[in-house]
Amino acid sequence: MDLLFGLRVRVWPLTTAIWEQAAARARRLGLEMGGHAEAIETAGGKISGLPNLTDPDARAGLSQMLFVVALAQCAIFEWEGAGDADGNAIPPSDDAIATLMSGFPAIADQFVTKYTAAQAEAVAEGKGSGISPAGTSAEVPDTARGAETRISPAAEVRQ
Template sequence: MKARPMIRLCLPKEPYWLDLPFGVRLHVRPLTTAIYEAARIKGWRKARAVAREFADLKAVGGDISGLPDLRDDDAVAGFSQLLFAQSLARAAILDWEGVLDAEGDPAAVSDTHVADLMLIQGVAEAFVGLYTAPHEAVVAEGNASRPAADGTSAVGLDIAASAATTVPPAPVTEAVPPT
């Protein structure tokens, strides 16, 4: 009999330090599903709201110089990821070291400074990766009910692999993009 997958509950319970590139250290609260999901949803919601206003702002000559072309779904997804990193960092960061303001003095942890820190691609990527790593490790340990990569169902054992196929699969056709 095969052993059933198990999850080891070893997630951090107390605030801890993350070492990021460029000498930045962040003191963060432990990540919870609620913090993660709220930041993810907030990033997507804000990106979609800005994307809806993008065309109107451009049409009236508004300043869109700091924004990607939000008529493109990939650009919206990238912008959403930035907003996710900023939201996650705002919820997580309690204190930091190695972050200076424009005058070269230690910067106070504030919503604006956190957002500015997450604009630095190497820092944002390292932060999200390191901060979410404990939760990713739990999933990687083999939770048999983890979500499928496409988010549509749970991944489990493939019990149909040896089943005989009696009907050929439907032909695959290329989707025609909407006009």
């Protein structure tokens, strides 16, 4: 998969297992971060480099970033075009992938868009194929005439 700045990554196919692994990893990292931040602040320290974790939007953004990093870590097994400050190629490791995805938002966004494209297309294709809201007659016109109302033979005999 080609990404910005000449980066090319090879990834495992997206499966439910990879998605859930990434989600679990992101949740775990978020909880660990929150616990460490609380301990540091309780000890009188200051947190730098993280958004204000009391702000729900900041927490949501951090959670999304952690998920993108985790998804990339679970998916990428090879890359070309990634190097250190001296231009030396570096292998994809969890730390290198985290640095890339958290440091270059445009690459992170492009990675998620391209990596999940096939599933997004499959979901979009099925949008018109769902169950009708009130049965099939709610979506298409009737093709049969209505039944005539008749008095039953038993009712005729009683009259």
